[in-house]
Amino acid sequence: MRWLEDWTPGEAFDLGSHTFEADAIVDFARDFDPQPFHLDEAAGKASLFGGLAASGWHVACAWMALWIANQNRVMADLTANTPAGEPIPIAGPSPGFEDMRWLKPVLAGDTVIYRSRVLSARASATRPEWGILSIRNEGLIGDAVVFHFTGFVFMPRRPQ
16 A cells, blocks of 8 residues: 555556356356356357356456455565555545446457556545545456456545
8 A cells, every 4th residue: 555645547467367267157146146048058058158158257356355365465575565554545436437348259268368547646626635536447358458448546645
């Protein structure tokens, strides 16, 4: 994590990748999105997706798992390398997201690579000790964007 003032618009970082295996697609769909094209290969092939398709929420959850793993790595490194007594910036909650889109199906066996890019870092109008970081998040298969959204997170401002 960083103080709000340390984020640079345009800065990008990779979160990692996730391969959507058929069994995991079906398990997720059974619990959270039980539509035929998520549960059965033949139904998926007969659908507009052309194969067993991961739920869009599964694609989004894989992004979240990688985002949290990335945050945990960054926080562990920061904690280990910050002198005792110095404050460490800890992200706050997310006030939401916008423009979530699933642009192409993610089929069994596909690997989605997730990345994020900072759009803006602005001071909060109502909470002077906080700011709002806007981040464009994407999932790609090859060069094709298959999933994206813009997320917002409260970030602490540098103590004065």
